[in-house]
Amino acid sequence: MTKVKESSVNFENKQTLAACCAVVYATGLISGQWTLAICCALEKGRLRFGELKKSIPGITERMLTLQLRKMEANKLVKRTVYAEVPPRVEYEMTDITRELDPIINELQAWGERHKAMMK
Incomplete structure (x- = not known):
């Protein structure tokens, strides 16, 4: 990058x-491919780092970390750290990012139509 x-x-x-x-x-x-992929994964709700990584094929731990930091700085993702041993960290979409849900759904539908047309 x-x-x-x-x-x-x-x-x-x-x-x-x-x-x-x-x-x-x-x-x-x-x-960028990773930001939208993370949004799609978090659309279902809060996820821990490992769950998020498993739900996004091909993303490395480093790339996921960098993208989550960038998204948190841009107020697209909320990071919650729980005072437990070992520490538990969860990520979720912010309210402003939730507003993207219908747009992401439309992009998904458009992508499916376009892929079908290209066959």
Whole structure:
């Protein structure tokens, strides 16, 4: 995964577009295969890290950790740590991310129609 330097023209262009277009801003938050995959997995409810990893084929622990941190920073995921031994950590969608459920369902239906058309 390449990081865009905050001083680069590419970063500046992304910031300008996101500032003037809510669609660009929103897609920037949920873009990438892992973010949407995590949203789909959490659609059913809270999951622990291991459960989340098992539900997303091909994701590594490192990538899942990085994506969850990014999603938490963007208020897309809520992380709850329970004071137990060993510690229990659960992840769930935030209320604002729950608003994506109908959009994700429509994307899923569209994807299924498109896949069928491509056969």
